Amino acid sequence: MDAIRHHSFGPPEVLTLEQIPDPTPGPGEVLVDAVAHGVHLVDTTVRRGESGPPLPLPSLPTVPGREIAGTVTAVGAGVDASWVGRRVAAHLGRVPDGGGYARRVAVAAEKLHVIPERDTGAPLDPADAIAMIGTGRMAIYTLDIAAVTAADVVVVTAAAGGLGTLFIQEALNSGARVVALAGGAAKLQLLRELLPDVLPDALPGAQPGAQPGARSDGEAVPLPGPDRLALVDYTVPDWVDAARAALAGAPATLVLDGVGGELGTGAAALLGRESTNGEATDDTAPADVSALGGIGGTGPATPRLVAYGWASGAPNRYTSWAGADRIESSVEVRYALGPDAPPMPDQRPYQERALARAASGQWRVVTHRVPFAEAARAHRELEERRTTGKVVLV
Ligand SMILES: NC(=O)c1ccc[n+]([C@@H]2O[C@H](COP(=O)([O-])OP(=O)(O)OC[C@H]3O[C@@H](n4cnc5c(N)ncnc54)[C@H](OP(=O)(O)O)[C@@H]3O)[C@@H](O)[C@H]2O)c1
Numbered sequence: 001m002d003a004i005r006h007h008s009f010g011p012p013e014v015l016t017l018e019q020i021p022d023p024t025p026g027p028g029e030v031l032v033d034a035v036a037h038g039v040h041l042v043d044t045t046v047r048r049g050e051s052g053p054p055l056p057l058p059s060l061p062t063v064p065g066r067e068i069a070g071t072v073t074a075v076g077a078g079v080d081a082s083w084v085g086r087r088v089a090a091h092l093g094r095v096p097d098g099g100g101y102a103r104r105v106a107v108a109a110e111k112l113h114v115i116p117e118r119d120t121g122a123p124l125d126p127a128d129a130i131a132m133i134g135t136g137r138m139a140i141y142t143l144d145i146a147a148v149t150a151a152d153v154v155v156v157t158a159a160a161g162g163l164g165t166l167f168i169q170e171a172l173n174s175g176a177r178v179v180a181l182a183g184g185a186a187k188l189q190l191l192r193e194l195l196p197d198v199l200p201d202a203l204p205g206a207q208p209g210a211q212p213g214a215r216s217d218g219e220a221v222p223l224p225g226p227d228r229l230a231l232v233d234y235t236v237p238d239w240v241d242a243a244r245a246a247l248a249g250a251p252a253t254l255v256l257d258g259v260g261g262e263l264g265t266g267a268a269a270l271l272g273r274e275s276t277n278g279e280a281t282d283d284t285a286p287a288d289v290s291a292l293g294g295i296g297g298t299g300p301a302t303p304r305l306v307a308y309g310w311a312s313g314a315p316n317r318y319t320s321w322a323g324a325d326r327i328e329s330s331v332e333v334r335y336a337l338g339p340d341a342p343p344m345p346d347q348r349p350y351q352e353r354a355l356a357r358a359a360s361g362q363w364r365v366v367t368h369r370v371p372f373a374e375a376a377r378a379h380r381e382l383e384e385r386r387t388t389g390k391v392v393l394v
Contacts, residue, residue, distance in 0.1 A: 003017075003063050003102035004016070004102070004372070011048075012380040023102075023105065025074055025075060029076040029108055031073050032071065032090070034070035037100050039379065039382060039391040041382060042055060043065060058098075067133050067134045069133070080109075090133065113129075124359050136365075142308045148174045149174060150176055152254045154171040154252070154256060157259040157263055158259050165191075169362075234266065251270065252271050255270065257308070258311055260307070366390065367391075367392050370392070
């Protein structure tokens with residue numbers, strides 16, 4: 001079968017397409033003919049040979065990847081034969097020898113999710129299912145920790161990424177206002193094109209008129225109002241000023257950060273109210289800023305930051321922004337991932353919830369699809385910040 005392997009640690013080009021023997025499903029396992037394979041930022045870290053959490057380095061040669069979707073073609077001992085022919089997605093687990101960049105994968109039956117049908121009756125696309133099995137589940141887990149409400153003003157880093165595109169939709173669906181930070185004009189354009197589809201009047205200047213919807217859990221979705229979303233390119237030097245202008249002097253109440261480093265720190269600084277000398281102050285009390293014409297929120301919410309990654313490679317400690325010493329006691333930092341995070345609970349319920357959101361259309365899934373044989377290109381584009389949405393090999 002076709003598989004992507006590397007025999008040494010190094011640049012993306014160490015990833016090569018090879019022929020390796022088909023696996024045989026063992027007891028409790030099934031064999032999946034895979035058509036979609038998730039690519040994760042941590043796959044690039046491992047490929048470079050950088051050790052440390054969250055994954056130890058594998059022995060070489062190795063087949064990277066931990067997310068697959070496809071069709072069950074055989075079952076091992078003790079597995080119900082009715083699995084054969086079913087369309088499934090699975091996260092293979094936090095193992096260094098992932099094995100996911102392979103066209104045939106033996107996987108424990110207990111890890112399988114049947115790919116659901118969309119509300120329209122059409123099956124969910126396998127690449128979209130891939131995006132839900134790892135990235136969607138992390139989005140829900142992080143959102144549960146963040147507890148977004150309609151009173152929030154939410155700042156999202158890497159907003160055009162796999163997680164970011166889901167966070168924006170969820171925050172807007174919750175009635176919150178959003179400042180989306182993304183690297184470059186092309187990414188902002190993607191968000192402009194994506195969001196009117198999801199929430200027709202969320203963008204500034206759009207015509208109101210969308211009908212309130214209903215979530216699959218039966219709760220009414222608040223009618224989106226105009227001007228609930230600001231898009232900011234944080235690769236330009238004065239981006240913090242642009243974000244502050246969008247906030248019209250009010251503090252953000254929630255930062256969702258998966259980037260860390262300088263960009264994460266800059267985003268964190270938006271939790272402080274701007275003072276007359278341009279520095280953040282310790283006045284984080286929520287205020288009614290609806291008259292200010294910016295995106296600032298109108299209700300009470302605890303200022304908080306939820307950290308779920310460090311794509312920049314730099315630690316996310318959030319202690320170095322202007323005024324941090326004065327406001328850090330009033331901002332709650334919660335870690336979804338990393339050395340300061342509590343142990344994660346069983347992720348299966350989060351996977352189920354994410355798949356249900358995609359199937360119902362509550363989330364529009366954005367994927368960056370790359371042909372399977374071009375895994376090296378997928379890694380390079382991810383490392384060079386040139387992807388939008390979840391990266392999937394197809
Ligand atoms: N997907 C998951 O299952 C998952 C699970 C747990 C944790 N996380 C973490 O969540 C964060 C986002 O993950 P994601 O999978 O949704 O990825 P992603 O956002 O689709 O891609 C990473 C993005 O991070 C930004 N970035 C900033 N500095 C970067 C750098 N030096 N190198 C690479 N990217 C950089 C880029 O967006 P801009 O150009 O817009 O800045 C880039 O597109 C990462 O820290 C990841 O480790 C993800």
